[in-house]
Amino acid sequence: MSARFHITIWPGAQIPVPPVSAGGEVELLDADGSKGGPFLVIEGGREPRVPPEELYLREIQELDVEDVGEFAAFTAKYGRLGASGWGEVPGLYGNLLHSRVRNQIDKKRDSYFDSYEGDLFLWSTHDLIPLEEIALHVHLLRDLTRVWEYHKGLLSFDDVVSSWENRLWYILRPEPELTPEEEAEQEQAYRRALEEEDGIGEEERALRVRRFLEEQTQPIIDRPEEPADLYMFLHEFLAAGLSDFHARPIIYKVQDDGTSVEFLEERPQVSLYGALCLQLANHIVEEAVYHKCEKCGRLFVRQRGGAKFGQHRMKSVLYCSPECARAKAQQEYRKNKSQATRYAKEGLSVEAIAAKMDRDMEQVRKWIKPREAK
Secondary structure, eight states, X not given: OXXXXXXXXXXXXXXXXXXXXXXXXXXXXXXXXXXXXXXXXXXSOEEEEOOOTTTTTXXXXXXXXXXXXXXXXXXXXXXXXXXXXXXXXXGGGGGTHHHHHHHHHXXXXXXXXXXXXXXXXXXXXXXXXXXXXXXXXXXXXXXXXXXXXXXXXXXXXXXXXXXXXXXXXXXXXXXXXXXXXXXXXXXXXXXXXXXXXXXOOHHHHHHHHHHHHHHHHSOEEOSOOSHHHXXXXXXXXXXXXXXXXXXXXXXXXXXTTSOEEESOTTSOOOOHHHHHHHHHHHHHHTTXXXXXXXXXXXXXXSOSSOOSXXXXXXXXXXXXXXXXHHHHHHHHHHHHHHHHHHHHHTTOOHHHXXXXXXXOHHHHHHHHTTSOOO
């Protein structure tokens, strides 16, 4: 009998999504990747903004991680995805895949600095953000969403695995132990391969050999092999993404002119990635149902942009936005008008057209106007 899983979020109540730092000018550097990029530099003008509802379910799902211009525009509009220092990735991943992927990205950043001909003091106030690092957070959000879709019966296990994107999750599964002779043979082959690489010191070589030997007895599995893996991934990575959200006092000081400024300015800054993890967690808390827009096919929970006073209908909603609803209505109008006009050209009367299309005669008259109605 297969295991069943139940998901809930402590403390069991939705948490309002806080503002994140967004806006400002975003500069794209080394777009062709010739110096280790592409990179983004976020300059001044940023301000706190609450991310749009369901951003993780809409724009994130559609973001083209290969389009550097689209990435830059997304960052300028919504903010940086992911905190500096990779603080929202589970710490237990620091010894294997996490550190390897991060080291690869850091080396590309260092390569850019080595070739930079300007004043290096600039980088003491501006952060050079590799697009590859931002893309990793996009992939994590998409995979987290897929796991929730699987849990709700919207995707099969094979659907999730075939679409798996992130490079940070893994699990170690032991295999039958090698004989001492087999271990020695593999170690020697790996050492010979390392000797052919330039620029590797003794300490780095010894570290790589040790990791290599560890992986022979506990190979890395970097894609889920069973449903339990999906829940392990959701548990570890969503928990890390939500780490900033805990109760704390926010104290404001009222100025003489009556305006308020935040008194404790050094409070932790919530990242866009953390805020979007919270959006997903809030949907898990309320057991939200994903709908598919009948116009654009996008997943959504509530129609965005059409509610007054923060109220939303969650049942019998067919479109993700008023724009899609209007576009669908216009599409249907043009279709019906074209059909009614064709019937009129064939000589059918208004009454006959109305009966054939199951519409009232007044509506048919509007469709075929200014053609003479019989």
